[in-house]
Amino acid sequence: MLHTELHEVETAAELEKLISENENLMVCCGRMGPMCIPVYGVMEELEEECDNVKFAVMAFDSPEAGIIRNDEACRGFMGLPFTMYYKDGKVAKATSSIQNMQQVKGILDEHFCTSDVNA
């Protein structure tokens, strides 16, 4: 279990449902480790200001997280966390390892147009 203030996805089926029901979805798949926790912090902060994006986390070591670990977009990834950005049911972007606020915001702005929506 991940101790964050974000919604935690527990099953692959639940993730698929979230992907299908949310136009913009960001899921960080990691552990409670030094590279992952800062990304959760960024997401917790952004969750308060980005109404058009659904934010969630998933435990990397859960067998159910194979849906992310084995995603084609994560091929070659060698650093936690694996962070997925889904747009209209498809992977719009995936990143490996730690990301800061500026990097995450940049992706959200590029793929989810968050700067326009939340201006």
Place this chain on the structure above:
Amino acid sequence: MEEVKDLIVVGGGAAGLTAGIYSSRARISTLILNEGAVGGQMVLTDEIANYPGVEKTNGYLLASTMKKQARDFGCKIKSNLKIKSYDLEGEIKKVALEDGREFKSRSVILAPGGSPRSLHLPGEERFKGSGISYCATCDGEFFTGKEVIVVGGGNSALEEAVTLTNHARKVNIVHQFDHFQAFQHAVDQAEMNPKIEFIMESELRSFSGNGVLQEVSLEHLPSGELTRKSIDGVFIFVGYKPNTADLKGIIELNEHDEILVDADMKTSLPGVFAAGDCIQKKYRQVTTAVADGTIASLSAADYLRS
């Protein structure tokens, strides 16, 4: 009318959150401005078993509790922002953010903490997460059966190199000097490990690869000879630096860019205090940061009363 807080705390790690808790509880209007995730280095600690009164916890939970305590006492916290400039000399202190916002207060506690050093080499950012890592515990398993380099010569580098031998086929430790700064027991552990080899008096110069890291260039410092080495991963542990770059020329720092303070955590400027990993001191622990934050908060309260 523009609001002037009693106190702005720069930094939301153990020192900053403690200052926020003490000051807010004393009815001092307090705002914490934090550049990263709340909790600072503390959240990066997997297990904390030596925090008095707490049998065992992890850094994230301890930080979350501190954050909640501060907020419950009325402390405002703004995090994941970028500070552009400081104006700390007058009676009213000003902190400007890159997004254009400016905050004012009668006193300031600087607790920006420290951050891991990176090598700033060509290709480093590109291969982060695709062969370059800063955490063996997190990412070691991705290098099972592979050959990796560990850069550094301190305790973290040597201990993480030993940890990596649980996964990697071979671990090369690259260090710029002919000796290590680590404690002798850490050096002994590394030297006894048959999977570890040492490349001394050498530094990395660049990273390259097709999508993932495949090769590094190495310079042997005494001879200046450059060689290329095929490699699957590089783990970088070259220490921490205080986050005080923006404070140079504003307050007094030592040669390591640590803030100079007296026993009351006063800096060289009236009404400006400092606490935590950013100050000149020998030991850096959650407990020492908490103590610094407490003292800085009480000193700031004294200053505001006077």
